[in-house]
Amino acid sequence: MNEKLKQYFANASNFWKSRSKKQKTIFLSSLALIVLLASVITFFATRTKMEPLYSNLSPEEVGSIKQDLDSRGVKYEITDGGTTIMVPSDSVDSLKVDLAAEGLPKTG
Structure with a gap:
């Protein structure tokens, strides 16, 4: 050999x-x-394609949603001067439903 x-x-x-x-x-x-x-x-x-989950949010709403996403282990990006939260495109719909059930965001 x-x-x-x-x-x-x-x-x-x-x-x-x-x-x-x-x-x-x-x-x-x-x-x-x-x-x-x-x-x-x-x-x-x-590469993960990111889409807006919510936009035109107040800093308080961004903080609340960010905290919730952190606890779920969801990857996210905060853009547009801290008013938009971007998440993976395949998670947008389910996250909107889950967050709405928790009363987030408070406006809109």
Whole structure:
């Protein structure tokens, strides 16, 4: 087994040494491009799409809703100068119903 592994690395080394500088550059550039594309695709495929849960809220309402979301373990973002709460798009409807049952927000 060890001998086969040594032979494999020797063949790979000979193959690499037999390539021209241009071929090596093209190979490494292509490899870097593939890694970059895979990273970009992974980033966009796994990114959570956020949508407004409520907007034009008072600071008190934002605080109450934030506290409730924290206790539920829901990921959120506060935007628009602290007046809008953004949550994952697949959670908006159920959170609105749950928060309404608790009387949140107080206005609107």
